[in-house]
Amino acid sequence: MTRHTRRQLRLGLLFISPWIVGFVTFGLYPIAMALYYSFNDYDVLRDPVWVGTLNYRDMFTDDVFWKALWNTLVYAVFSVPLGLVLSLLVAVLLNREIVGRSVFRTLFYIPAIVPLVAVGMVWLWMFNGDLGLVNYLLGLVGIEGPQWFADASWTKPMLVLSSMWQIGGSMVLCLAALQDVPRSLYESADLDGAGPAAQFWNVTVPMVSPVLYFNLIIGIIGAIQEFVKPFVMLPDGGPDRSGYLFAVYIYESAFRYNNMGYACAMAVVLFFMIVVLTWMANRMVSSRVYYAAE
Amino acid sequence: MTQTTSDILPAGQPDARGAAAITANAADLPHAQRNGDALQPPSPAPPPSRRDTSLRRQRLLGKLAIYTTLIGGAIALLIPFFWLVSNSLKTDQEVSKISQILPAVPQWGNYPEALRRLGMTVDGWAVYFPALSNTVVITVLCVVGQVISSSLVGYGFARYRFQGRDTTFMIMLATMMLPAQVTMIPVFLLFRGLGWVDTLLPLIVPAFFGTPFFIFMFRQFFAQVPEELLEAARIDGAGHLSTWWRIMLPLSGPVIAIVAIYTFMFTWNDFMTPLIYLNSPENRTLALELNAFNGQYGVENRELLMAASCVTMLPCVLLFFAAQRYFVDNGASAGLKG
Numbered sequence: 001m002t003r004h005t006r007r008q009l010r011l012g013l014l015f016i017s018p019w020i021v022g023f024v025t026f027g028l029y030p031i032a033m034a035l036y037y038s039f040n041d042y043d044v045l046r047d048p049v050w051v052g053t054l055n056y057r058d059m060f061t062d063d064v065f066w067k068a069l070w071n072t073l074v075y076a077v078f079s080v081p082l083g084l085v086l087s088l089l090v091a092v093l094l095n096r097e098i099v100g101r102s103v104f105r106t107l108f109y110i111p112a113i114v115p116l117v118a119v120g121m122v123w124l125w126m127f128n129g130d131l132g133l134v135n136y137l138l139g140l141v142g143i144e145g146p147q148w149f150a151d152a153s154w155t156k157p158m159l160v161l162s163s164m165w166q167i168g169g170s171m172v173l174c175l176a177a178l179q180d181v182p183r184s185l186y187e188s189a190d191l192d193g194a195g196p197a198a199q200f201w202n203v204t205v206p207m208v209s210p211v212l213y214f215n216l217i218i219g220i221i222g223a224i225q226e227f228v229k230p231f232v233m234l235p236d237g238g239p240d241r242s243g244y245l246f247a248v249y250i251y252e253s254a255f256r257y258n259n260m261g262y263a264c265a266m267a268v269v270l271f272f273m274i275v276v277l278t279w280m281a282n283r284m285v286s287s288r289v290y291y292a293a294e
Numbered sequence: 295m296t297q298t299t300s301d302i303l304p305a306g307q308p309d310a311r312g313a314a315a316i317t318a319n320a321a322d323l324p325h326a327q328r329n330g331d332a333l334q335p336p337s338p339a340p341p342p343s344r345r346d347t348s349l350r351r352q353r354l355l356g357k358l359a360i361y362t363t364l365i366g367g368a369i370a371l372l373i374p375f376f377w378l379v380s381n382s383l384k385t386d387q388e389v390s391k392i393s394q395i396l397p398a399v400p401q402w403g404n405y406p407e408a409l410r411r412l413g414m415t416v417d418g419w420a421v422y423f424p425a426l427s428n429t430v431v432i433t434v435l436c437v438v439g440q441v442i443s444s445s446l447v448g449y450g451f452a453r454y455r456f457q458g459r460d461t462t463f464m465i466m467l468a469t470m471m472l473p474a475q476v477t478m479i480p481v482f483l484l485f486r487g488l489g490w491v492d493t494l495l496p497l498i499v500p501a502f503f504g505t506p507f508f509i510f511m512f513r514q515f516f517a518q519v520p521e522e523l524l525e526a527a528r529i530d531g532a533g534h535l536s537t538w539w540r541i542m543l544p545l546s547g548p549v550i551a552i553v554a555i556y557t558f559m560f561t562w563n564d565f566m567t568p569l570i571y572l573n574s575p576e577n578r579t580l581a582l583e584l585n586a587f588n589g590q591y592g593v594e595n596r597e598l599l600m601a602a603s604c605v606t607m608l609p610c611v612l613l614f615f616a617a618q619r620y621f622v623d624n625g626a627s628a629g630l631k632g
Contacts, residue, residue, distance in 0.1 A: 005455075005456070005457075008454050008455050008456050009454075009456035009457060011450075011454050011534055012450050012451075012454030012455070012456040012459060013450075013456065014450070015446055015447060015449055015450025015451075015454065015534075015538075016446075016447045016450040016451060016462070018443045018446055018447055018502065018503050018504050019443070019447040019466060019503060019504040019506075019509060021503060022443075022500065022502075022503025022504060023466070023469065023503075025484075025503070026477060026481055026500055026503065027469055027472065027477065029480065029484075030476070030477035030478075030479075030480035030481050030484070031472075031476060031477065031480075033480035033483070034476050034477065034479060034480050037479065037480065044483070044486075090364075090367065093360050093363060093364055094364070096360055098357075098360060098361070098364070102622075104364050104368060105622055106618060106622065107368040107371060107372060108367065108368065108371060109621060109622055110371070110372075110375075110611070110614065111371055111374075111375075113559060113610050113611065113614045113621070114563075114607045114610065114611075115562065115563040115565075115580075115581055115584075115606055115607055115610060116563055116565055116581075117563075117565050117581045117584050117585050117606065118584065118603040118606050118607045120585075121584065121588060121599060121600075121603045122374045122377075122378055122603065123374075124588070125381075125596060125599075125600075126374055126377065131389075131390055131392060131596075132392075133373070133374075133377050133392060136392040136393070165371065165374065172621070172622050221471065221473070224473070225473050225474065225475060227565075227566055228565045228566065231565075232565075232585055232588070235589075247475055250475050251475075251566070251569075251570075254478070254479050254482075255482075255570060260479055260483070263479055264479050264480075267473070267475040267476045267478070267479065268476065270473060270475050270476070271472075271473055271475075271476050274471070274473055278471075
């Protein structure tokens, strides 16, 4: 190692040392400890007691665990693709030659910046069965709206619907990708006699597929960890815990019931759930993602 | 000038240019027009055929559909805001009358009352509002911490060559996938061991160790700075730290802006971290106080809850309009385009 490379190494490490310290303290160490606690019974007041795989075995017989897992999967399976399709649709429309594009873009983006607690408050009352605006508007067109908070079959649709309010982030990414699609591609597609639908499927979708893929993965990770809105809107999980999501259960196990070991074991499961779902999404779509630059 | 695709089409089939013009985006438009003007055939325009008028009608209908969808969608997204503001100004009785769109007389007094219940006390000229001051203190320190630490680390990754650098960088990017739930509990126990629970420290200190996404943005930016600039600084006798501080940071205004704005939004809006660490009323943040408000008065005093929600989201909305281009233009796509 020459003097120069040694110097580069020392200085480089010095500059990135804040991240290294942070990574060890808030990344590596917690991961190792989470794994360790997941094999312990730990209520914070007394020292951890090693119980082997008991926490993991407990999950199999824990109805609340299965319910929360199921709710979270249903929420992710509906909210992620719906959000993806809607944000692409809005982006495609905004990418047309229209008057006031930047105004529309702003309007569609704004809900994404609202603090999530405030978002929860808004939808808490928008969906109120008797005094909410949603049911009032449904009533205007002759539909009797459900009791969103009291009916176990409507809490999850409510959470999915309210999440559509904040597609601004992925919409903006889609729009940026659409604006980079070379116009010549559409011209040649046109020459080949492709109509609007064919152009959309054969030009637009492949060209923006890297961003769609990115949004899909980010969407899955976000949906599995969804916490604030369900916590604020359905503090007790709603009727029959039908709106009780996994991240809320982990939080409550840890900080309400002081069951740190069980909460850590569930966090490990959540992590693997994200890995598996991301891997599945990867398997299904990654071969169809088109990278023009490569 | 080379022939464009639209020019080699037989007359009477303006489809290509028409369709292309619709799909064209703003950046490409001048180019398209320039070509179109220069290459227009000199022969007089053919009389409009039936095919032309039906095409035009089709295009008009298409436009109409697009605008209807966009306007409808925008209204649907804005209704909750409108409803929120309108309800925040209604009286207690009016809130229950959903069909009444606007308050008969705007109840501006709802706002001071909501602020009072969020914990604000006014004593002469002295205003005491712990929820707000806590949130501001946390947010400002997090912004400062993120900008300094993320740019330092980004500079290290961008301008120094050392063994294992690229692997380390990839590991750092991979940690973005790590769910908060996994690290949340051990980190809590760590801070608990330090006696930091129910203080603002657990919400501030982690910001001083950099965040992968911001480090990534700084690195991309610093990597593009020409070597001559750094060389010049070195010849002038600037050390490594002062090169970063005096040359690199002043150059990276746009990245600093993005990192600062995103950190502000994230910290201001954060709910889970304060929920875990802060208990006593004098330590709570606005987001926590708003949730507590809902539990205490939410059912009886809905107009106050709405006013409190408006107060909480106002700084974010203001910041958004002040710094809009960072959200919808370069900010969002900077990370992907690199």
